[in-house]
Structures are given as structure tokens and as C-alpha cells.
Amino acid sequence: MNGTVLIQSLIGGLGIGSIYALVAIGYSLVYRTMGLANFAHGNILMVGAYIGTVFYVSMHTNFIIAIIISSILIGILGMVMERILRPLGKMDLIYMMLGTLGIGIVLQNLAIIIWGTDGIAVQYPIKNEPWVIGNISISPYTLVIICASATVVLALQFFLHKTKLGLAMRSSAQEKEMSLVLGMNVNLMNALTLGLGSVLAAIAGVMVGPVFYVSPDMSSSVGIIGFAAAILGGFGSIPGAIIGGLTFGVLQTMVATQVSEWSQVIAFVIFVFVLIIKPSGIVGERVVDKI
Amino acid sequence: MLDIRDLDIYYGKVHAVKGVNLSVEEGELVSILGANGAGKTSILKAICGITKAAGGQIYLNSKDILNMKPHKLVKQGLGYVPEGRKIYPLLTVKENLMAGAYHRKDRAGIAADLERIYEYFPILKTKSKVLGGNLSGGQQQMLAIGRALMTKPKFLILDEPSMGLAPSVVGQIFQIIGQLRKEGMTILLVEQNAFHALTISDRAYVLETGRIALEGSEQELKNNNQVREIYLGM
Numbered sequence: 001m002n003g004t005v006l007i008q009s010l011i012g013g014l015g016i017g018s019i020y021a022l023v024a025i026g027y028s029l030v031y032r033t034m035g036l037a038n039f040a041h042g043n044i045l046m047v048g049a050y051i052g053t054v055f056y057v058s059m060h061t062n063f064i065i066a067i068i069i070s071s072i073l074i075g076i077l078g079m080v081m082e083r084i085l086r087p088l089g090k091m092d093l094i095y096m097m098l099g100t101l102g103i104g105i106v107l108q109n110l111a112i113i114i115w116g117t118d119g120i121a122v123q124y125p126i127k128n129e130p131w132v133i134g135n136i137s138i139s140p141y142t143l144v145i146i147c148a149s150a151t152v153v154l155a156l157q158f159f160l161h162k163t164k165l166g167l168a169m170r171s172s173a174q175e176k177e178m179s180l181v182l183g184m185n186v187n188l189m190n191a192l193t194l195g196l197g198s199v200l201a202a203i204a205g206v207m208v209g210p211v212f213y214v215s216p217d218m219s220s221s222v223g224i225i226g227f228a229a230a231i232l233g234g235f236g237s238i239p240g241a242i243i244g245g246l247t248f249g250v251l252q253t254m255v256a257t258q259v260s261e262w263s264q265v266i267a268f269v270i271f272v273f274v275l276i277i278k279p280s281g282i283v284g285e286r287v288v289d290k291i
Numbered sequence: 292m293l294d295i296r297d298l299d300i301y302y303g304k305v306h307a308v309k310g311v312n313l314s315v316e317e318g319e320l321v322s323i324l325g326a327n328g329a330g331k332t333s334i335l336k337a338i339c340g341i342t343k344a345a346g347g348q349i350y351l352n353s354k355d356i357l358n359m360k361p362h363k364l365v366k367q368g369l370g371y372v373p374e375g376r377k378i379y380p381l382l383t384v385k386e387n388l389m390a391g392a393y394h395r396k397d398r399a400g401i402a403a404d405l406e407r408i409y410e411y412f413p414i415l416k417t418k419s420k421v422l423g424g425n426l427s428g429g430q431q432q433m434l435a436i437g438r439a440l441m442t443k444p445k446f447l448i449l450d451e452p453s454m455g456l457a458p459s460v461v462g463q464i465f466q467i468i469g470q471l472r473k474e475g476m477t478i479l480l481v482e483q484n485a486f487h488a489l490t491i492s493d494r495a496y497v498l499e500t501g502r503i504a505l506e507g508s509e510q511e512l513k514n515n516n517q518v519r520e521i522y523l524g525m
């Protein structure tokens with residue numbers, strides 16, 4: 001692999017990796033707060049991508065407006081999900097996980113009924129003629145994805161660490177009963193977390209539309225890699241999700257430049273290898289020495 | 292201030308609290324003493340609304356709070372220092388304290404209370420950026436008390452604040468509780484350390500397998516033969 005190809009696939013990998021990172025953060029947020037692996041997350045992403053696409057492609061709204069509308073609707077969907085899952089969680093966590101699986105299947109089939117299985121091609125929202133610097137050619141949209149994702153992550157960190165509601169969400173994730181007694185509505189915090197995680201998926205789904213087709217397959221293609229990225233980084237950790245997502249993106253792109261049809265397989269082989277060496281994931285260290 | 296009548300609590304078939312009557316007047320410090328499994332924590336959790344009672348009434352300031360949602364109680368002036376401290380391990384000391392102020396909107400008051408708690412427990416100020424989970428047991432207990440005080444409670448309940456602490460730290464914790472009482476706070480204290488608890492209490496109840504076995508003033512209980520033998524080891 002020469003230097004030009006390396007740099008080019010690195011940038012391309014960071015672009016798609018940013019998308020995986022957003023998806024992975026959604027998984028981790030929900031896991032941290034509710035102890036729940038949300039198996040509907042990929043399906044939510046796909047529905048979010050379709051909603052955005054319907055507005056952008058069919059109704060010709062501005063791309064950013066399409067992202068915002070999709071985020072709002074998907075955020076509400078995430079909060080409604082908490083209400084559906086709550087009674088299951090009272091029985092057992094495993095029922096709640098199965099609940100997410102069920103919701104995912106329903107969303108998947110609804111999407112196929114409404115939009116079919118063919119997939120929709122989405123136009124780039126900006127002129128995407130590659131920038132050529134020396135031998136390296138860069139797609140401007142890749143840079144847009146990287147910058148937009150970074151902005152979203154920074155806004156999320158600001159919300160979680162600098163606002164009262166963010167503090168309450170982090171508290172409720174750690175000590176549920178104590179948080180109740182301190183006046184925090186823990187059910188609402190769970191709903192907000194699921195809503196927020198879903199918004200991240202919607203943003204990722206709409207943004208990635210012009211790169212891939214928007215199709216029901218996104219649930220598995222983007223959703224599963226996001227899940228794997230969250231595990232790779234250390235399930236439940238936000239920095240871990242970012243590192244895991246970017247790693248997956250870069251790996252996949254680099255492998256693809258060499259042996260295209262094997263890119264997924266090789267990325268997953270490396271994934272398994274990392275987890276054998278470090279089962280808690282890359283960042284999955286105990287942050288606290290003793291509890 | 293607090294009035295509990297005929298409180299019954301069941302866990303499945305286990306009758307953990309059996310018709311308990313208990314009251315705390317404004318400005319009083321009242322202790323509940325009792326052996327392991329007597330039902331002390333169950334009573335406190337019922338007051339906080341995190342354990343459901345099967346029967347009875349709990350009045351706080353003449354308001355029936357038994358069926359109130361737990362997250363609404365803090366607005367009634369209820370502060371809680373739970374058994375085992377239950378601090379937030381992954382939040383910093385300062386964030387733990389600020390979590391106590393979640394329901395408040397008076398910025399100036401919150402800042403003033405934070406400073407006051409740092410005066411009570413200077414170590415918390417030194418460690419304000421350390422994660423709660425990395426504190427020692429005694430420091431965590433101070434943090435749990437500080438967090439409860441950040442809610443600006445009128446009525447404070449503490450569940451075995453001396454549990455698992457070195458004698459010197461126990462002394463410090465009881466001194467602070469005594470000081471809070473002198474400043475006019477109404478307090479309900481659950482303890483197994485009967486000597487320390489009685490010394491700072493106005494009155495106390497002795498709970499045995501879910502029933503009130505004895506009640507009386509600090510002096511009455513300290514002079515009671517049964518209490519002297521079982522709880523004070525004299």
C-alpha cells in the first residue's frame with residue numbers, strides 16, 4: 001500500500017467511521033443508563049434514514065431540515081419505546097432485551113411494507129467533486145460527515161457534562177433509587193436516553209444516505225457494525241464508542257482498497273482478535289479503582 | 292413533623308414491619324435501634340417511597356406521603372442518607388453534591404450550601420474533582436451526608452451512617468449529626484451503634500423483628516436494663 005492510497009483510505013475510513021461512531025454512541029448511552037443492549041437501534045437508524053430521505057428526496061426540503069425533522073420524529077419514537085419497554089423491565093432485563101428485538105422486527109417490516117426493499121439513491125447535498133491535492137483525491141462530503149459528527153459528539157458531551165439534565169441522566173444510570181429520592185424522574189431519564197440515542201442513529205442514517213443506498217438492509221449493514229464498534233471500544237463507554245467506530249471505518253476502508261470483497265470479513269476477524277486479547281474492549285477499563 | 296401509623300411492610304410472605312407507630316417532632320433527633328434484620332431500613336425506605344407499604348399511614352408535615360411518587364418527596368423537604376451510602380461512583384465529588392441540588396433553582400442558595408458543606412467536610416473540597424468511587428469509606432459517608440444536605444432538607448433521615456467506619460471517623464460523623472440538630476434540623480437516625488446514637492438523641496425506639504419493643508427518652512433507654520445489656524453491652 002503506498003502513501004497516497006494510505007492517506008486516502010484513512011480519510012475515507014474516518015468518514016464512514018464517524019457514522020459508525022455515532023451509531024455506537026447510541027448503543028453505549030442506552031446500555032450505560034438502562035443496562036440494555038438495544039437490538040432495535042439499527043432498525044431505528046434505517047427508519048430515520050428513510051424519514052430523512054422522504055423529506056429530502058421526495059419533498060425537496062433542505063438536507064439539514066430533513067435531518068432535523070427525522071431527528072425529532074425518531075427522538076419521539078425512542079421515548080415511546082421506553083414506555084413500551086418499562087413494564088417488561090419490571091419483569092426482567094432479558095424481557096426488555098427481547099422487547100427491543102420485537103420492536104426492531106416490527107420497524108423492519110413496517111419499513112418494507114411502506115418503502116419496499118429496493119432502496120433509494122440519495123443525491124449529495126453538496127457538490128461532491130473530489131478535491132485533488134497532489135495525488136490525493138478527497139470527497140468533500142466525507143469531510144462534511146467528519147465535521148458534522150464531531151460537532152454532534154461535542155454537543156452531546158456538553159449536554160451530558162455541563163447541564164443539570166445531563167447530570168441527572170448520568171446519575172440515574174448509576175443509582176436508580178437514590179436518584180428517585182433526589183427528585184429525578186428516572187423513567188423520564190431513561191426515555192430521554194433512548195430518545196437521544198435514537199436521534200444519533202437518525203442523524204447517522206440520514207447523513208450516510210448519499211454514500212450508501214437508503215434501504216432496509218441498513219439496519220444490519222450500518223447497525224451491526226455500529227454494535228460491533230461499541231463492543232470493540234468497550235460497551236457503555238462514549239470515548240470507546242468513538243474509537244471503536246473510527247477503527248472499524250478505517251479498517252474496513254483499508255482492507256477494501258486491497259481485497260474488496262473480504263473487507264467485512266477481515267474487519268470482523270480483527271474485531272474478534274482484539275476482544276480475545278482484551279475482552280473489555282479498547283477503552284473498557286474500570287474508571288473507578290474500587291467501588 | 293413525621294407521623295407513622297400502623298405501618299405494615301411485606302416482602303412476599305415475610306412480614307418485615309408489623310404495625311409500627313413512630314413520630315418525630317419538629318427539631319427532634321430520634322433514633323431507631325435494632326439488630327440486623329429488625330426492619331429499620333424497611334421503615335426508612337417506606338418513608339422515601341422506594342418500598343411499598345402494605346398498610347398504614349405516613350404523614351410528613353400533616354401530609355399523607357405514603358402513596359406519593361418517590362421523586363416528588365424531595366420537594367416536601369425530605370433528605371435521605373441511605374444504608375451503604377449509595378454515592379455515584381462515576382461522578383466527581385462535586386457532581387455528587389450537585390446531584391443533591393437537582394430539584395432546586397436558587398443558584399445563590401446552592402452555591403452557599405456547597406460552601407457550607409465544604410466547611411463541614413473540608414476533605415470534600417480537597418477532593419472535589421475526584422470520582423466518588425475512589426473515595427475512602429469515611430469520605431463516601433461524608434459525601435452521602437453532604438449530598439442529602441444539598442437538597443436543603445427540613446427533615447433528614449440517616450441509615451447507619453457509622454457502618455464500617457473507623458472509630459475516629461464515627462466520632463466525626465456523629466459530631467456533625469449533633470451539630471445539624473443544634474442548628475434546628477429534624478432528624479431520624481437508624482443505628483446499631485446504640486451508645487453513640489443515644490448520646491445525641493432526644494428519644495429513641497427499639498425495634499425487634501418488625502415491632503417496636505421499647506421507646507423512651509435518651510435517659511430512660513440508657514438506664515433500661517434490657518437496652519444496657521443487649522445494645523450497650525454493659
Ligand SMILES: Nc1ncnc2c1ncn2[C@@H]1O[C@H](COP(=O)(O)OP(=O)(O)OP(=O)(O)O)[C@@H](O)[C@H]1O
Binds near residue numbers: 302305326327331
Ligand atoms: N428486598 C427484600 N426482599 C425480601 N426480603 C427483604 C428485602 N429487604 C429486606 N428484607 C427482609 O426484611 C427484614 C427487614 O430487613 P431490613 O433491611 O429492613 O432490616 P434492618 O433492620 O435494616 O437490618 P440491618 O441492620 O441488617 O440493615 C429482613 O428479614 C430482611 O431479610
Ligand SMILES: [Mg+2]
Binds near residue numbers: 331332333374450
Ligand atoms: Mg438496614
